[in-house]
Amino acid sequence: MYIRSASAISPQLSFQQMLDAPEGYTGDRLRCVEPDYTAMIDPKMIRRMSRIIKMGVSAAKDCLGKAGVEQPDAIITGTAYGCLADTEAFLSRMIGFKEELLNPTSFIQSTHNTVAAQIALLLKCHQYNNTYVHRGFSFENALLDAVTRLREGEGENALVGGVDEITDSSHRLLSRFGLYRANASTATLYETGEKGTMNGEGAVFLLLSANASSGDYAWLEGMHTFYKPATGEEVQKEMAGFLKNNNIAAEDIDLMICGDNGDTKNDKIYQQVRNESFAGVPYLRFKHYCGEYPTAGAFALWLGSHILKTGQLPADAEKLPAPPRKVLVHNHSLNIHHSLFLLSVC
Amino acid sequence: MDKLMADLKRQIIEQLNLKDLKPEDIGDDQPLFVEGLGLDSIDALELIVLLQQEYKIKLANAEEGQTVFRSVRTMAQYITERQAKTA
Numbered sequence: 534m535y536i537r538s539a540s541a542i543s544p545q546l547s548f549q550q551m552l553d554a555p556e557g558y559t560g561d562r563l564r565c566v567e568p569d570y571t572a573m574i575d576p577k578m579i580r581r582m583s584r585i586i587k588m589g590v591s592a593a594k595d596c597l598g599k600a601g602v603e604q605p606d607a608i609i610t611g612t613a614y615g616c617l618a619d620t621e622a623f624l625s626r627m628i629g630f631k632e633e634l635l636n637p638t639s640f641i642q643s644t645h646n647t648v649a650a651q652i653a654l655l656l657k658c659h660q661y662n663n664t665y666v667h668r669g670f671s672f673e674n675a676l677l678d679a680v681t682r683l684r685e686g687e688g689e690n691a692l693v694g695g696v697d698e699i700t701d702s703s704h705r706l707l708s709r710f711g712l713y714r715a716n717a718s719t720a721t722l723y724e725t726g727e728k729g730t731m732n733g734e735g736a737v738f739l740l741l742s743a744n745a746s747s748g749d750y751a752w753l754e755g756m757h758t759f760y761k762p763a764t765g766e767e768v769q770k771e772m773a774g775f776l777k778n779n780n781i782a783a784e785d786i787d788l789m790i791c792g793d794n795g796d797t798k799n800d801k802i803y804q805q806v807r808n809e810s811f812a813g814v815p816y817l818r819f820k821h822y823c824g825e826y827p828t829a830g831a832f833a834l835w836l837g838s839h840i841l842k843t844g845q846l847p848a849d850a851e852k853l854p855a856p857p858r859k860v861l862v863h864n865h866s867l868n869i870h871h872s873l874f875l876l877s878v879c
Numbered sequence: 880m881d882k883l884m885a886d887l888k889r890q891i892i893e894q895l896n897l898k899d900l901k902p903e904d905i906g907d908d909q910p911l912f913v914e915g916l917g918l919d920s921i922d923a924l925e926l927i928v929l930l931q932q933e934y935k936i937k938l939a940n941a942e943e944g945q946t947v948f949r950s951v952r953t954m955a956q957y958i959t960e961r962q963a964k965t966a
Contacts, residue, residue, distance in 0.1 A: 577917065580896040634932055637924035638896075 534680050535742045535879065536750045537690065538599035539838045541831075542567060542588040543735040543823050548839040551847040555822055557720055561713040562699055562732035563824035578655065581638050583618040585698035588736035589648035590655060593692060596738040597656075600748075605740065606688025607661040608649050609679050610696060611671035613827030615645035617700045648696050648736075660688070669870025671695065672828040673758050676741075680756070683743040694738040695831025704732055712825075714795070719821040722795035730794035733824015737831035739838070749879040750838035751860075755779045757873045765805040768871065772810060772863070775873050783811050787857035788840070790833050792864030794820040799868050806863065815857075817850050830864045830872050837862055841878045883955045891951070894929045895922055907952045915950075923948060930954075936961050 544563035545556050556566065565588060570579055573591045582590065589610070597605065622639035641647075646664035653662050661682070665674040672695030679691035707713070714729030722731065741753070757775045762768045776782060789811055793800045807816055817840075823832040837860045840846055844856030862874040888902035891911075895918070909915045912923075926948050930936045936958060938944060947957045 576899065580898060581921070630932065634928055636928065637921055641921065 534683055534753045535745050536753055536834075536838045536876075537602075537740045537742045537746055537748065538596050539737070539739045539750050539835045540592045540596035540599060541735060541737040541835045542592045543737070543832055543835075544733065545822050548836075548843070551822065552843075552845055553848055555847050555849055557718070557821075558731065558824075559716070559718045560731070561708070561715055561717055561729075562704055563719070563734070564699070565734055565736070574655070578651070581642065582651065583616055583622075583639075583642060585616050585618065585696055585736065586642065586648055586651050588698070589694060589696045589738075590651050592696075592736040593648075593652045593694060593738045594655070596694075596740050597692065600690075600740040602690060602740060604656060604658050605660065605690055605692040607663075607679060607682055607691040608652050608658060609661070609663050609665070609675045609691060610646070610649040610694045611665045611667070611673070611675035611828055611831070612645055612648065612696045613666065613668050613671045614697050614703060615666065616643050616647050617698055617703050619643040619647070621700060621702055648694070652692070661691075669827045669866025670758055670760075670872070672737075672831040673756070673870075673872045676739075676756060676834075677758075679741050680753070683741060686743075689744065690740055690742040692738060692740055694736065695828030696736040697734055697826045697828045699732050699734045699826075707732065717795070722821045723793055723800070723818060725795065726797055728796060728798065730796045730820065730825045733820065733826045733829060735823050735826065735829070735832050737828075737835045739831075739834060745879065749842075751841040752877045752879050753834075754875040754877050755873075756875070759871045761869050762802075762871060765802055765809075768802055769806055769810045771871065772806060772873060775875070779875050781859070781875075783814060786811065786814050786859050786861045787855075788846075788853065788860045789814050789816040790837050790840075790860060790862045790864075791816050791818050792820060792829065792833065793818040794825040796825075799865070802865065802868055803863065811861075815851065815853055817846060822847070825866075827866050827870075829866075830862070830874070833862045833864050834874055834876070837874070837876045841876055880955055880959065883958060884951050887951050887954055887958075890929055890933055891926070894925050905951060908950050910950060911948055926954075930958070934958050934962070 620643040865871040
């Protein structure tokens with residue numbers, strides 16, 4: 534499958550900005566850099582949209598614009614948390630008014646499929662529309678749906694996205710599990726040897742096409758997911774199987790994009806894989822750009838696609854001897870949901 | 880009545896998140912829906928909640944909405960009538 538275009542609203546302003554100087558953060562969370570939405574969305578629609586909807590709709594519109602596509606043949610999103618701010622708004626109202634009053638707009642907009650639905654409404658697109666809510670596999674399953682549909686000839690293209698937002702309440706609740714590290718810094722995220730990471734968020738959209746075009750960002754050669762590996766050896770076995778299925782060897786990989794997030798326990802998996810199965814393969818860690826969140830795999834694909842299209846890496850990455858032609862993305866969420874993507878230059 | 884209409888204009892802007900509008904931008908007799916402020920059916924639900932939340936008034940039946948929510952003045956008249964009945 535060809536990635537015709539890729540757009541993101543993330544804690545980084547743009548890929549171009551990452552080539553100059555990636556945005557750095559301190560604290561325990563990263564926040565998306567948001568554009569002026571009024572230039573992209575009808576003001577009448579904006580007033581009803583919460584932050585995640587605006588982020589998702591804007592990223593989707595930008596992605597379609599870059600590809601020169603007005604009407605996609607499918608809109609498929611993945612989100613683990615859904616529209617949290619709207620959910621909080623209507624639940625708070627219900628509690629405040631003793632379950633007698635429901636705030637209609639927040640209630641309607643609180644469902645997980647709102648982003649995909651709002652994109653369709655905006656485009657007046659009556660094609661296939663689906664949303665996957667599968668925790669750390671939400672984006673991956675949306676992508677798998679798109680790939681499967683295109684392979685079966687269900688349309689020429691598919692708009693696929695991964696969206697998740699942080700709200701103050703969700704951050705407070707998730708922090709109770711000890712997931713985040715107070716006073717962290719993206720500059721030293723991987724070096725402290727401590728528990729916990731930095732919370733993240735983002736809205737990423739890709740336009741996939743079964744047919745090549747002149748401006749493609751990358752070719753998605755293969756993808757694979759696996760659940761709750763018992764050991765590091767099992768992870769390596771899954772990765773070896775994935776390479777074999779795609780007829781390549783570890784030495785063929787020019788760059789690995791890895792989901793290390795600074796949490797020593799979960800990062801050990803990545804380190805073991807790199808040391809034992811991919812020794813000598815250059816790698817780039819990406820969570821200091823976007824933070825840790827269940828659909829961060831979408832950001833990794835966005836990043837990999839841009840690296841392949843431009844042949845350039847973010848300014849803080851180690852230089853490669855030559856522009857990469859094959860990129861392997863390995864990401865996992867809490868060592869439960871593992872995903873692999875194989876990208877090639879077009 | 881003027882005070883009630885001023886309150887309603889402020890509450891409508893807040894409830895419907897009409898950030899670009901100021902209370903003085905809404906005329907007392909300006910239609911709220913379609914050709915007026917351009918509100919729609921979801922906004923109608925929000926206005927029903929507004930009446931209940933701010934004035935403890937429940938619309939007796941759905942058909943009433945068409946006349947009650949015609950303008951800020953008709954809303955104010957409806958609220959005044961209902962409050963007089965329950966007083």
